Amino acid sequence: MIRIIGGGAVGQVLAASAVAARQERVILQVRPAQRDDWVPLSQMSVQLASKRIQLPRPEMVTEPSLQGVRYLVLSVKNTQLDEVLTQLPQTLPRNCTVVSALNGVAHLRKLRMYWPDATIVPMTVMFNAQLRHPLCVMVSGRPLVCLSSQDDRLLTAFRSDWLRVKAIEGEGQLWGKLLINQSNALCTLTHTSFEQLFRDPDLRRCYVASLDEAVQVLDTAARPYQLPVPLPYTAYRWLLLNGRNVPWWLAHYRHGLHSQSYPSMVSDAEQGKPTEVDDLQGEIIELGLRHRVPTPIASFIREQIRQLDYRNPILSPSQLWQHLRSLGMPVTLA
Numbered sequence: 001m002i003r004i005i006g007g008g009a010v011g012q013v014l015a016a017s018a019v020a021a022r023q024e025r026v027i028l029q030v031r032p033a034q035r036d037d038w039v040p041l042s043q044m045s046v047q048l049a050s051k052r053i054q055l056p057r058p059e060m061v062t063e064p065s066l067q068g069v070r071y072l073v074l075s076v077k078n079t080q081l082d083e084v085l086t087q088l089p090q091t092l093p094r095n096c097t098v099v100s101a102l103n104g105v106a107h108l109r110k111l112r113m114y115w116p117d118a119t120i121v122p123m124t125v126m127f128n129a130q131l132r133h134p135l136c137v138m139v140s141g142r143p144l145v146c147l148s149s150q151d152d153r154l155l156t157a158f159r160s161d162w163l164r165v166k167a168i169e170g171e172g173q174l175w176g177k178l179l180i181n182q183s184n185a186l187c188t189l190t191h192t193s194f195e196q197l198f199r200d201p202d203l204r205r206c207y208v209a210s211l212d213e214a215v216q217v218l219d220t221a222a223r224p225y226q227l228p229v230p231l232p233y234t235a236y237r238w239l240l241l242n243g244r245n246v247p248w249w250l251a252h253y254r255h256g257l258h259s260q261s262y263p264s265m266v267s268d269a270e271q272g273k274p275t276e277v278d279d280l281q282g283e284i285i286e287l288g289l290r291h292r293v294p295t296p297i298a299s300f301i302r303e304q305i306r307q308l309d310y311r312n313p314i315l316s317p318s319q320l321w322q323h324l325r326s327l328g329m330p331v332t333l334a
């Protein structure tokens with residue numbers, strides 16, 4: 001049995017694909033208010049770029065029980081993980097594997113401390129999902145998840161004809177995704193979409209400055225990373241600075257992002273919810289501190305996000321670039 005905790009954008013996609021895969025019984029653990037709203041609906045839908053998938057909705061529960069659970073999937077925000085853990089027993093059922101779909105890497109440390117003997121599998125979510133209506137989620141491109149596991153039963157439990165599941169080794173993908181996700185806070189500070197990020201020259205400069213700093217930290221800390229684009233960092237960086245429309249075309253045609261795709265941090269900030277900046281920029285800052293690499297850009301961005309209030313004027317891309325420039329670049333932009 002699969003129990004997915006968190007019926008948000010990612011949780012619904014995973015639940016729908018697991019229902020479509022028909023390998024395991026699927027239970028979605030949601031908030032009581034969500035259960036009340038969704039129980040009358042018998043179907044759930046996933047809107048892909050090319051088609052709409054309609055499926056019977058999975059069983060929904062609100063009580064945190066792990067009885068009979070083979071795969072426990074966590075798909076809440078990092079800021080909600082502590083709350084989830086306080087509801088779960090420190091002893092897992094025999095053979096229960098924990099799969100964590102959270103962004104960043106801090107959640108893995110937390111989970112390994114909470115369940116030192118458990119098998120914890122990181123899942124890297126390589127798509128952008130946004131909730132549109134109750135039990136209706138829109139997904140970018142040809143969705144893919146990567147699992148750091150060779151457990152065939154787990155891999156097939158989520159594989160459907162529209163969700164690809166790839167087995168990977170190590171945590172290089174997680175660090176690569178963490179790098180790419182440094183952009184989430186840039187979009188949030190300027191209230192911009194992915195399209196604006198990849199098209200606006202100032203935002204592209206901000207992104208490269210932020211990536212340069214983060215890459216320097218990872219290189220110094222000897223953390224291997226694999227970007228979710230088929231390019232080494234130097235080529236990706238060159239493309240961002242000089243590639244005109246190519247970065248957006250790559251994001252659009254290869255990763256299926258569309259003009260209304262926003263990082264989920266933007267909607268968290270819009271709703272006044274805590275953001276995951278501590279798990280993205282924060283991770284780079286902490287690692288930089290440990291390895292004596294200064295991180296003025298990540299620190300500035302984290303501070304700005306912490307103070308962000310969309311009821312007040314926000315930074316324009318050029319204002320953000322002026323701020324980052326004034327901090328002094330660890331690497332010059334060419």
Ligand SMILES: NC(=O)c1ccc[n+]([C@@H]2O[C@H](COP(=O)([O-])OP(=O)(O)OC[C@H]3O[C@@H](n4cnc5c(N)ncnc54)[C@H](OP(=O)(O)O)[C@@H]3O)[C@@H](O)[C@H]2O)c1
Nearest residue numbers: 006007008009010030031075076077080102103125128129
């Ligand atoms: N969305 C994406 O495109 C995407 C892509 C890659 C990675 N990720 C990562 O995947 C993770 C999940 O993201 P998401 O976009 O799915 O977030 P989300 O839409 O905010 O979904 C999280 C859901 O979990 C619920 N929840 C929180 N604590 C719960 C609890 N104790 N019991 C039951 N439900 C609980 C939340 O309810 P409330 O809202 O009521 O708190 C919310 O419905 C995040 O770490 C995110 O960064 C997301």
